[in-house]
Amino acid sequence: MPAEQRLGRASRTVPGLLLVTQVGRSFQDEYPEVTPLLDRGRHLVISSADRPRRRSNHCWRIDVLRAGMRIVDNPTVGIARADPVVAELVADVSTASYQSDLTWLASLPTRHSLSTTFTQAMDFAADRLVALGYQVRRMPITVGAGQSTNLIADRPTTRADGERADDARDEKGLVIVCAHLDSINIAGGPGAPSPGADDNGSGSAGVLELGRLLTNRLWKNDLRLILFGGEEEGLFGSKQYVATLPQTERARVRAVLNMDMIATKNTATPTVLLEGAQVSADQINALATAAATYTGLKVETSLNPFASDHVPFINAAMPAVLTIEGGDSANGHIHSANDTLNFIDYPLATEILRMNIAALAGWLEPAAVAHRPRPAGSVVSWGPGRIDVFAVGMDSALHHKPFDGAWHDFETLGGGVLS
Numbered sequence: 001m002p003a004e005q006r007l008g009r010a011s012r013t014v015p016g017l018l019l020v021t022q023v024g025r026s027f028q029d030e031y032p033e034v035t036p037l038l039d040r041g042r043h044l045v046i047s048s049a050d051r052p053r054r055r056s057n058h059c060w061r062i063d064v065l066r067a068g069m070r071i072v073d074n075p076t077v078g079i080a081r082a083d084p085v086v087a088e089l090v091a092d093v094s095t096a097s098y099q100s101d102l103t104w105l106a107s108l109p110t111r112h113s114l115s116t117t118f119t120q121a122m123d124f125a126a127d128r129l130v131a132l133g134y135q136v137r138r139m140p141i142t143v144g145a146g147q148s149t150n151l152i153a154d155r156p157t158t159r160a161d162g163e164r165a166d167d168a169r170d171e172k173g174l175v176i177v178c179a180h181l182d183s184i185n186i187a188g189g190p191g192a193p194s195p196g197a198d199d200n201g202s203g204s205a206g207v208l209e210l211g212r213l214l215t216n217r218l219w220k221n222d223l224r225l226i227l228f229g230g231e232e233e234g235l236f237g238s239k240q241y242v243a244t245l246p247q248t249e250r251a252r253v254r255a256v257l258n259m260d261m262i263a264t265k266n267t268a269t270p271t272v273l274l275e276g277a278q279v280s281a282d283q284i285n286a287l288a289t290a291a292a293t294y295t296g297l298k299v300e301t302s303l304n305p306f307a308s309d310h311v312p313f314i315n316a317a318m319p320a321v322l323t324i325e326g327g328d329s330a331n332g333h334i335h336s337a338n339d340t341l342n343f344i345d346y347p348l349a350t351e352i353l354r355m356n357i358a359a360l361a362g363w364l365e366p367a368a369v370a371h372r373p374r375p376a377g378s379v380v381s382w383g384p385g386r387i388d389v390f391a392v393g394m395d396s397a398l399h400h401k402p403f404d405g406a407w408h409d410f411e412t413l414g415g416g417v418l419s
Contacts, residue, residue: 017065020044021306026059041329058234077292102205110194111183113148113229129153148229155223173221174252179203180231193337203259218367238309255363256320258310263349271298271326280319290358295351
């Protein structure tokens with residue numbers, strides 16, 4: 001189609017500037033004839049004369065650029081006093097553990113939302129989370145004419161004595177950590193190779209790593225991990241999840257942390273973009289402070305949310321933040337067969353996870369008894385809610401106990417079983 005037909009040339013009579021927000025280089029790939037007046041990667045400024053006839057799709061969006069609009073900021077953030085509990089969590093982030101999970105996810109030929117290998121990825125994540133003691137369920141979703149799934153894993157508040165808090169008597173806040181598990185090859189179609197290492201194996205493996213770390217302590221507030229399906233086709237998983245979330249649950253949400261593309265270094269200085277809205281300004285500030293205190297990350301911020309799973313939460317007035325690698329539009333490998341482990345920068349991903357775990361600790365709030373007792377022996381998972389623990393007690397005998405969610409019960413196995 002000639003450029004004159006693809007672009008709204010009649011708009012030449014209307015002077016002005018337009019803001020393009022895009023995923024990767026999606027707008028520039030679709031409209032190579034448009035020369036941006038300003039290119040900031042995720043955000044472009046173009047002339048209103050070059051307005052396309054379409055205003056948006058799920059990969060890019062066009063808005064009128066108005067006077068005084070601040071799209072991306074480079075805040076100056078002071079270093080806070082390091083908290084010993086948080087510093088310990090930050091130090092426990094394991095690059096090796098993260099790399100192992102990401103390598104497995106990216107080894108699948110695709111994680112397209114409607115593929116059998118997407119289901120395999122869900123099974124892998126579910127098994128990992130069940131073994132960590134999470135209560136796991138799957139939520140069916142529709143993706144176009146097909147069916148896919150969200151994976152939801154809960155870690156309810158437990159008191160120091162191991163009993164579940166009575167929500168009717170002692171209402172708790174809720175912190176959600178999420179990422180989309182699906183991948184896509186836009187040019188090749190649903191059956192084409194789509195390893196999705198950065199988009200979004202990196203964020204999904206991040207959910208598993210943070211989920212692992214957060215089981216080692218007791219928290220005052222509830223934790224929920226979510227891996228969404230259908231993100232690449234238009235945020236189907238997160239939109240449907242938010243639509244079904246009761247108002248009582250929405251009111252409990254203290255923060256939603258979304259990870260999407262956290263592991264490719266596109267800038268000379270390791271950089272992270274924190275994207276949210278006014279409703280999540282406090283959460284953005286907490287993440288920026290965590291980055292300054294516990295990492296060497298350069299932080300950029302934006303109150304212009306678009307095209308990832310934080311958006312449905314924000315639209316429902318819940319405080320959600322996207323953490324994404326800086327300069328993500330310079331990553332030309334996503335949405336193709338080329339999004340492989342070759343382009344993963346593990347030190348960058350580790351730094352972003354350190355920032356995230358520090359902020360999460362503040363939102364979840366450590367309980368009076370900081371450490372959750374853990375069995376010294378092996379933990380064996382053989383299905384949802386089916387966890388057996390084997391440990392050698394002080395009497396040198398092998399002890400066995402099914403896990404029912406209360407770690408304090410393992411004290412009955414004898415001294416030395418808990419660590």
